Amino acid sequence: MDDPTVMWSHDRYKECTTKLSQFLKGMGYNKGDVFFMPIAAQQLMNIKDRLPAGVAPFYDGPSLLEYLDDMQSLERKVNAPFMMAVAGKYRDMGTMVEGKIEAGVCRKGMSLVMMPNKEKIEISALYGETEDEIQLAQCGDQVRMRLRGIEEDDISPGFVLCSPKRLVHNVKAFEAQIRILELKSILTAGFNCVLHVHAAIEEVTFAALLHKLQKGTNRKSKLPPTHAKRGDSIIARMEVTGGAGSVCVETFDDAPQLGRFTLRDQGQTIAIGKITKLITDDTA
Structure with missing residues (x-):
């Protein structure tokens, strides 16, 4: 918005939001799903603190961080059967896989099933986003696992680790x-x-x-x-x-x-x- 060709112009702001609204509506978004705000990120304007008076008289809403802080948190399926799509694999003192947990929780020593080949495996080590080993991870976490009971060659990205009680x-x-x-x-x-x-x-x-x-x-x-x-x-x-x-x-x-x-x-x-x-x- 602070570009010399724009200079916080209300007309340019309306042009952008109108075109984006039409595009997003076509993608299936409802009006209530979308919120627009003018920002000059390199100048840190409207990122943490609200815009100073007079910069954009047409906007009196929250700053970006203020808006993010007030958003409702997503409901995580912590109590659901475990499910994690394998995004990558490699060998490091055993067979390692990585991915994001989509449902449930997992612990070191937990028994799971690798789909679609229905191999029964066990988590011998569990890591979060750091190098340190963790004991438990839950829905929404990005994790790395060392698996026992399966070879690296038998896994492909797109395979899914899941609970034996509820196979994908x-x-x-x-x-x-x-x-x-x-x-x-x-x-x-x-x-x-x-x-x-x-x-x-x-x-x-x-x-x-x-x-x-x-x-x-x-x-x-x-x-x-x-x-x-x-x-x-x-x-x-x-x-x-x-x-x-x-x-x-x-x-x-x-x-x-x-x-x-x-x-x-x-x-x-x-x-x-x-x-x-x-x-x-x-x-x-």
Whole structure:
């Protein structure tokens, strides 16, 4: 906002917020989800302390840190069965994996299951964001674990560590609500792209377009659409065609972190989506 071409101009502020609001609304954000504030970060203006009087008469809201301090904290699923997607692996006096805990808690000596290969493992050492070993970690923590009972070669990013009482689903197909962001042509059944969900990356294909969602109301069309284009929201059935042949996921309602994804093609993000239904052997 302090750029010489802007100089805290209200007109420029309105232009930016109006264009961003339209874009974010198209992405599915509601008006109450978004808050705008003018900032000059290099001058530290409106970061910690509020703007001095007269700098931006059109804004009398909180500073950035003030706003962040007043935000409601996220509800962590501490009491849920343990679940952690493996983001990386390496060898260091044993098999090491790292990732962010999405649900539950874990302790040194705890027994878990590595999906999708259903290997039973044990945590022999647990580390937080420092080099020091810790005894316990919970939902939301970024951790490193030394595992006993599995070799490094048997693990790939996108595998999921979970509680033996509640195994993560491993499916070949699923239904999802998808918003198309960027697409040079049209999208039809048979379109191939790359799925990015938690730490997993798999090739997928649009097996079928099931419904088109009406703008504003999200009402499903009675007939399946023949195609979809940029800006459309659809319900589609996706099938994993990559080397693994399946992927560890959950529905968005059950586990948002394991149920939301992006689709990429030719180095560009073409769509975002959330999984609404898992196609298991029982439902197929």
